[in-house]
Amino acid sequence: MENQHAFSDAERAAVYHAIFSRRDVRGQFLPNPVADDQLARILMAAHHAPSVGFMQPWNFLVVRSADVKQRVHDIFAQANAEAATMFPDEKREIYGKLKLQGILDAPVNLCITCDRSRSGPVVLGRTHMPTMDLYSSVCAVQNLWLAARAEGLGVGWVSIFHEKALQDALGIPHHIVPIAYLCIGHVSHFKDRPELESAGWLPRLPVEELVFHEQWGTRDLPENAGLTAALSALAAAERGA
Numbered sequence: 001m002e003n004q005h006a007f008s009d010a011e012r013a014a015v016y017h018a019i020f021s022r023r024d025v026r027g028q029f030l031p032n033p034v035a036d037d038q039l040a041r042i043l044m045a046a047h048h049a050p051s052v053g054f055m056q057p058w059n060f061l062v063v064r065s066a067d068v069k070q071r072v073h074d075i076f077a078q079a080n081a082e083a084a085t086m087f088p089d090e091k092r093e094i095y096g097k098l099k100l101q102g103i104l105d106a107p108v109n110l111c112i113t114c115d116r117s118r119s120g121p122v123v124l125g126r127t128h129m130p131t132m133d134l135y136s137s138v139c140a141v142q143n144l145w146l147a148a149r150a151e152g153l154g155v156g157w158v159s160i161f162h163e164k165a166l167q168d169a170l171g172i173p174h175h176i177v178p179i180a181y182l183c184i185g186h187v188s189h190f191k192d193r194p195e196l197e198s199a200g201w202l203p204r205l206p207v208e209e210l211v212f213h214e215q216w217g218t219r220d221l222p223e224n225a226g227l228t229a230a231l232s233a234l235a236a237a238e239r240g241a
């Protein structure tokens with residue numbers, strides 16, 4: 001049956017194109033500035049994310065100054081040196097070769113935060129699951145990431161920081177949670193696959209094995225064979241099988 005609410009084929013293709021070609025970008029940033037109107041559009045996309053109780057707990061801290069970026073890079077370098085020692089031997093070598101941030105290369109850095117007290121102590125939808133406000137700010141990150149891809153802008157998420165060090169580097173009060181530190185800019189190219197996949201860190205998991213039916217762990221109910229086959233077909237098409 002025709003769904004009058006569906007996007008046109010071209011619009012729908014564009015949405016999926018943004019989703020499947022979005023990448024975490026660390027190494028391909030160009031120095032070209034990001035235009036204010038473009039930055040405004042992706043921030044507006046972030047601001048239209050869903051949020052628990054419509055509390056909109058986010059702020060967007062835009063960093064362009066070389067000094068501030070350097071400060072953030074310094075605390076990244078410290079945390080990254082610590083992180084490098086935490087992996088087993090066989091992973092440590094790969095870890096050391098990975099570029100895990102583009103803080104100094106990206107013309108714009110952006111910290112998206114969560115103010116857990118934004119709309120008072122009792123929030124519709126957060127009464128029994130207190131982390132929902134944090135997830136709301138994550139939704140803002142994803143909106144921004146996809147909008148940026150559509151604009152041709154790369155985004156890289158850096159989370160190798162001590163939280164307090166990041167707060168102090170950016171003057172963020174300690175009751176405000178830094179959710180995402182993002183590096184944003186024009187790029188030479190977008191890679192086809194996640195860098196961690198091509199580097200042999202981890203493979204993409206088979207989606208059909210992650211989908212359960214009715215109860216945790218139940219994979220193969222006969223009435224869901226159609227969905228499982230459709231998912232497998234999409235996964236096989238993606239692998240080029």
Ligand SMILES: Cc1cc2c(cc1C)N(C[C@H](O)[C@H](O)[C@H](O)COP(=O)(O)O)c1[nH]c(=O)[nH]c(=O)c1N2
Pocket residue numbers: 022023024025026099100101157158159160193194195196197
């Ligand atoms: C919450 C969170 C935190 C981080 C990331 C992502 C997310 C969601 N990612 C990026 C991550 O490695 C990447 O998304 C996956 O490898 C999949 O690749 P694509 O995003 O599909 O390119 C990431 N990458 C990196 O190089 N340094 C980092 O500190 C982080 N931190």
